[in-house]
Structures are given as C-alpha cells and as structure tokens.
Amino acid sequence: MAFLDYYNILGLSKTASEQEIKKAYRKLARKYHPDLNPNNKEAEKKFKEINEAHEVLSNPDNRKKYDEYGEHWQHADAYKEAEKQQKQQRSQYRTQDQFSSSDYSDFFESMFGGAASGASNRQVKFRGQDYNAELQLDLKDVFKTHKRTLTVNNKNIRITIPAGIENGQVIKIKGHGGEGINGGPKGDLYIHFAIINTTKFKRDGDDLYVDVNIDLYKALLGGEQLVDTFDGQVKLTIKPETEGGTTVKLRNKGFPKYKKEGVFGDLYVTYRIKIPKNLSVKEKELFTELQKLR
Structure with a gap:
C-alpha cells in the first residue's frame, strides 16, 4: 500500500487546528461524494482517502502517533515498547561496563531486522x-x-x-x-x-412499515385492496367501517433477518383514508342526505 499523506489529502499543514481539519473534510467530502459523482472511480477513491485521513487526524491520539511515526502510526505502541526495552538493555550493559557502540544498531534498524549483542538476528514482526x-x-x-x-x-x-x-x-x-x-x-x-x-417502506430492524391509501367508500363499505410488499403484491380484504390509522400485520413479509436464510420480519400496513375532493353537485347532495340520516 502506498503511503498516504493525510495532511496533503485534506490540503492542510501539520499545524492545522481541529476546526480546520473538520472544515476541510466537510468541504472535500461534499465535493467527492459518490452521490454527486456517479460511476466516477477516481472520485470514489478520493472520497475513501478523505474519510481515512479524517478518521486519523480528527482523533488526537491517532494524530499524535501519525505525526511521529507516519505510515507506521498504528504500530506506535509496539515501537515505544521495543524502544523502552532497548534503553533498559543499554543501561544494563553500561552498568556492567560491557557496552560498546557495535552492540546495538540504530533503533529503527533494530525494529526492521537489526541484531542485538548476544542475540540471534531475530526480526520483530x-x-x-x-x-x-x-x-x-x-x-x-x-x-x-x-x-x-x-x-x-x-x-x-x-x-x-x-x-x-x-x-x-x-x-x-x-x-x-x-x-x-x-x-x-x-x-x-x-x-x-x-x-x-x-423505497416507500420504513425499516425498523427486520420489520417494514408502509402506509396505504384507501378511498372513503372502501373504508365505509369494505372491499379488496392490492398492497405492495417488498417483493411483490398481496390482496387484502378491507373490513367495512375501517377507520383511518388502522394497522394490519402481514407475517413474514418484512425484511430478511441477517444471516438467517428464509427467515423474515413482518410488514405493518397502515390504512390512510383518502377524502374525495372536487365533489359534484350531485355528490354533495347525496352526502348531505347521508348526513341527515346520521
């Protein structure tokens, strides 16, 4: 993997403040977001690099490690521990007056395969x-x-x-x-x-929710209604005098359960009554007569 200069990716210097990092990230993330660059592989790659850079630099601890160790920042704790052990060994050899400059190589040479006096050429993995x-x-x-x-x-x-x-x-x-x-x-x-x-479905875990409009006459008199599920249509029977907001549950018509082949949640269908508009004179007369009967 090629080394990514996170500061360069965000167009910042190493002295950038947290606010500057956040501002630069938001600006670039909007510019290269996949929704604004469909089928643009270069923009997709840039977007991922921007997110990676922000993930590291927005975390104070990770940023400190990155500033000190660069591309090897994720191994910072291991480096520090190895360096601590090196210092302890050197101190021990000085005390015993057995230390010589040839006994140890530079710290990073040791980390990547150097040898210590009295030890085999063992590389730290x-x-x-x-x-x-x-x-x-x-x-x-x-x-x-x-x-x-x-x-x-x-x-x-x-x-x-x-x-x-x-x-x-x-x-x-x-x-x-x-x-x-x-x-x-x-x-x-x-x-x-x-x-x-x-989609028009609302998901909550494995369950799905959807609103279905039915006309006033079907709500009053009952009837049949075709309802969309996530993978097709089903025919439901509407009971007479169904109120708006009535919810019915369709078992196993929801979303599949994660890593459970053939197991599904439920679909909850809520009826919304559609009030007729632009009534004709005759329709108004009939509704008026109906109102008198009630």
Whole structure:
C-alpha cells in the first residue's frame, strides 16, 4: 500500500487546528461524494482517502502517533515498547561496563531486522495496517444475498453481502488489509455499510412499515385492496367501517433477518383514508342526505 499523506489529502499543514481539519473534510467530502459523482472511480477513491485521513487526524491520539511515526502510526505502541526495552538493555550493559557502540544498531534498524549483542538476528514482526472502506448501497440491494467486487487500494476483492445487513454495520474481511512488516500477518479490511432507503417502506430492524391509501367508500363499505410488499403484491380484504390509522400485520413479509436464510420480519400496513375532493353537485347532495340520516 502506498503511503498516504493525510495532511496533503485534506490540503492542510501539520499545524492545522481541529476546526480546520473538520472544515476541510466537510468541504472535500461534499465535493467527492459518490452521490454527486456517479460511476466516477477516481472520485470514489478520493472520497475513501478523505474519510481515512479524517478518521486519523480528527482523533488526537491517532494524530499524535501519525505525526511521529507516519505510515507506521498504528504500530506506535509496539515501537515505544521495543524502544523502552532497548534503553533498559543499554543501561544494563553500561552498568556492567560491557557496552560498546557495535552492540546495538540504530533503533529503527533494530525494529526492521537489526541484531542485538548476544542475540540471534531475530526480526520483530508487526501485523499489517487495517484498511477501512465504506460501501454505499440502496435498501433494495440488501434484500437478497449477493456477491459484489470491491476495489480497495487498486486490488479487486470479491465479497458476499448477506441479505438483511443494516445501515452502519461493519463486516471484517480477514487478511485483506496492509502487508505485514518483517513477515508479520496482514491486516484486516473493515467494510462500513451505508444503506440508503429510496423505497416507500420504513425499516425498523427486520420489520417494514408502509402506509396505504384507501378511498372513503372502501373504508365505509369494505372491499379488496392490492398492497405492495417488498417483493411483490398481496390482496387484502378491507373490513367495512375501517377507520383511518388502522394497522394490519402481514407475517413474514418484512425484511430478511441477517444471516438467517428464509427467515423474515413482518410488514405493518397502515390504512390512510383518502377524502374525495372536487365533489359534484350531485355528490354533495347525496352526502348531505347521508348526513341527515346520521
């Protein structure tokens, strides 16, 4: 993975304040957002880099590590621990008057394969950097399990997206992060899902909610009504004298449960009575007669 200069990505200097980081991120995120750049792979790549840069620099602890260790900032704690051990060993050798300048190499040389006196040429192994990626999908896209190819750091990764995944959910793809250091294991890839709902259904977990308009006459006299579900239509029987706001539950017509093949939530249908408008003279007369009867 090529080293990403997070400050350069956001167009900032290392002395930028938290407010400047936030302002730069918002401006660039709007500019390169996938919704404004459909089918633009370069903009999509830029958007991911901007999010990664903001994720690190907006966190004071991570920013401090990044400023000190650059691309190896995620291993900062391990570096500090190794450096502490080096100092302790050097102090011990000085006390015993056995220390010589040839016994130890530079700290970072040691971290990446240097040898210590009295020890074998043992390299310190570090796990690779974890990658983070955001995948934006429509609610319709996650109604069924499907496969999708992602491009992360110029590599194509084929993944299976289970039906029922939720907005904000994170999936870990093991071993698809950065290369390890000195033969260490690869990092992991974390995919953050952003689910956009462009349907008329409201989702709450595995359940779906939808409003259905019925005319005044059907509400009063009853009848049949075709109702859309997420995967087709069903015919419902409207009882006579149905009030507006009445809700009926359709079992197993909701959203699929995550990683439970063939298991679904419920669909709640709420009837909204549509009042007739632009009545004719005759209709007004009939409604007036009806009012007198009541």
